[in-house]
Amino acid sequence: MxxxxxxxxxxxxxxxxxxxxxxxxxxxxxxxxxxxxxxxxxxxxxxxxxxxxxxxxxxxxxxxxxxxxxxxxxxxxQEIIVQDMKTEFIEEELPRVFDVMRQLGVDIQELLKLYEDYSKEKSS
Amino acid sequence: MxxxxxxxxxxxxxxxxxxxxxxxxxxxxxxxxxxxxxxxxxxxxxxxxxxxxxxxxxxxxxxxxxxxxxxxxxxxxQEIIVQDMKTEFIEEELPRVFDVMRQLGVDIQELLKLYEDYSKEKSS
Amino acid sequence: MxxxxxxxxxxxxxxxxxxxxxxxxxxxxxxxxxxxxxxxxxxxxxxxxxxxxxxxxxxxxxxxxxxxxxxxxxxxxQEIIVQDMKTEFIEEELPRVFDVMRQLGVDIQELLKLYEDYSKEKSS
Amino acid sequence: MxxxxxxxxxxxxxxxxxxxxxxxxxxxxxxxxxxxxxxxxxxxxxxxxxxxxxxxxxxxxxxxxxxxxxxxxxxxxQEIIVQDMKTEFIEEELPRVFDVMRQLGVDIQELLKLYEDYSKEKSS
DNA sequence: GTGGTCTAGACCACC
DNA sequence: GTGGTCTAGACCACA
Missing domain, CATH: 1.10.10.10 (Winged helix-like DNA-binding domain superfamily/Winged helix DNA-binding domain)
Structure with a gap:
């Protein structure tokens, strides 16, 4: 069990x-x-x-x-499950992430730059 | 204890x-x-x-x-602790969030829009 | 032991x-x-x-x-250890040497000359 | 005792x-x-x-x-003692310092710069 | 086996 | 009293 x-x-x-x-x-x-x-x-x-x-x-x-x-x-x-997870991610997890960003002083500009770095790393 | x-x-x-x-x-x-x-x-x-x-x-x-x-x-x-937390957030948590975004098909444009919505809600 | x-x-x-x-x-x-x-x-x-x-x-x-x-x-x-030793030498030992130089009235000109003599001796 | x-x-x-x-x-x-x-x-x-x-x-x-x-x-x-100490410093200690400098890769240019920094700090 | 952690108890130098 | 160090012995997770 x-x-x-x-x-x-x-x-x-x-x-x-x-x-x-x-x-x-x-x-x-x-x-x-x-x-x-x-x-x-x-x-x-x-x-x-x-x-x-x-x-x-x-x-x-x-x-x-x-x-x-x-x-x-x-x-x-499958599509429904993925869509549900996406909805939950957007409505639950992302707001928490944005809250943490505010508390730590990470603004949207920095987030964009970090996403670019992440994308480059993944494509390499 | x-x-x-x-x-x-x-x-x-x-x-x-x-x-x-x-x-x-x-x-x-x-x-x-x-x-x-x-x-x-x-x-x-x-x-x-x-x-x-x-x-x-x-x-x-x-x-x-x-x-x-x-x-x-x-x-x-205080400043050092916050800075350490910021570093950990950027190096550990954000990559995980970006991974989930890729798997769920959330692109950077959608992320930007969601951040704007979040900001408006917070400022209201 | x-x-x-x-x-x-x-x-x-x-x-x-x-x-x-x-x-x-x-x-x-x-x-x-x-x-x-x-x-x-x-x-x-x-x-x-x-x-x-x-x-x-x-x-x-x-x-x-x-x-x-x-x-x-x-x-x-190896490189890290040597670098650490260099840092310690510059920050700890050299100031003591410079202090002794001042107390004994050895100026930078004399130090330069002594270094030249030392270099010649080593190269010979 | x-x-x-x-x-x-x-x-x-x-x-x-x-x-x-x-x-x-x-x-x-x-x-x-x-x-x-x-x-x-x-x-x-x-x-x-x-x-x-x-x-x-x-x-x-x-x-x-x-x-x-x-x-x-x-x-x-007094003068003799200081002169003796100076001689000992020049003949015994300085060669050891120069040896360490060579082993750690500190050249005469860097030594001069460090001495300048030291002098500025002392005069301030 | 390895390293990682925790406990219990001890002695020291410093203030 | 404080922190700093060392010993002895134990259990754990990992490989």
Missing amino acids: MEFKQPKGIYQQIADQVRGRIVSGEWKAGERIPSVREMAAQLGVNPNTITRSYQSLLDGNIIENRRGIGYFVANEA | MEFKQPKGIYQQIADQVRGRIVSGEWKAGERIPSVREMAAQLGVNPNTITRSYQSLLDGNIIENRRGIGYFVANEA | MEFKQPKGIYQQIADQVRGRIVSGEWKAGERIPSVREMAAQLGVNPNTITRSYQSLLDGNIIENRRGIGYFVANEA | MEFKQPKGIYQQIADQVRGRIVSGEWKAGERIPSVREMAAQLGVNPNTITRSYQSLLDGNIIENRRGIGYFVANEA
Whole structure:
């Protein structure tokens, strides 16, 4: 049985895990993912917890449900996940970064220069 | 006795704690900070560990010492700490942010626009 | 077990000893130096003391370390040591020499002449 | 009783001590200095040792002897001592300094510049 | 094995 | 009292 960090909620961690497998290409669009009971057995977790994870993914249009058959990766799952991460990055992480910049006295000019340096380094 | 996380080393955590008190203005330039033995007793830690913390702060020109008297906050301690944090931010955190931007397809133009929005919101 | 003078601190004397072996060419750039425990056993000293010596050399970019493997002579170790010695000579010893010159009434003209005599003697 | 360093010979140290008192002006030209027995008692040393010290000072024309009366500071004692120190400085110490300069790559141009910096600092 | 860290206890020089 | 140093012995993460 794997260990979970406390702060984020087990069902969310499982949903993140599924998202990760989809983004990485391990699970492709249209493919069936493990059933609630399989997943619960694999992770040593109560099936209700898995149901909650899958429900949140359903709500996010990451997976689809066909009654009596199982759960499947949605067609645009990858794009949706990336878009969600982008939204979260822009709305959550970037403001924190900008806050730190203000506190440390890094202005936009310096940020642009640092980005140029970064781009050059990556292209080399 | 306070509890310490393991990954970062007790003496470094103590040094960070001292830096925090200096940056926050709790301990001002020129003021004496607790002696090695006092600090060790307060935190329930071996005096050698405190010595190590203070030594690292000494190396970083954050504090000064007078033998037989004690340790004192250096004159430019605040500025040095902020500068060190800025350097770490630029060299460690920003590259990670830029990496995420590339993976999520956020280009420099979009970053600039987001920064303008952020600035407007802050100034309002 | 070797004997140490008291005034300079055992760990500093050991660090000087290591510097000497590097400058003399006995230990070359990239080579592994004795492990903390080996060195401690050779010199009849506590391993912690060796760790302190190595740490100070690490801070001065004289040696590098790879966890679980050992300590190695840094690439530019020789040059750094010579440069450090030069700095110390200029900032510590030369002022003392100049002080003695003033007290004994030796002016710069005489110093120049003496240097010429010295150079001729060395070249002959 | 004072303690003596081993390397230099007790009688030489005593002679140096006398020279020091003369250079400093404590003992002036023409004045009588302590008798052999007085000096021996003061320093807790065998009178023969003092005799040897005084003999070396006599040889160097630093002091003079009047039979049955005592030892006196020679007329030109100060000048002779300073001249002797200057000679020793030029013949012993300066060559060592020049050797170190060569080993560390400090040329005469740099030495001149450093001397200028030193002079400015002293005059300020 | 390696280095990295921490504890416990000791002695010293300085003020 | 202060900091500075050293010893003895222990546990950990890494390789």
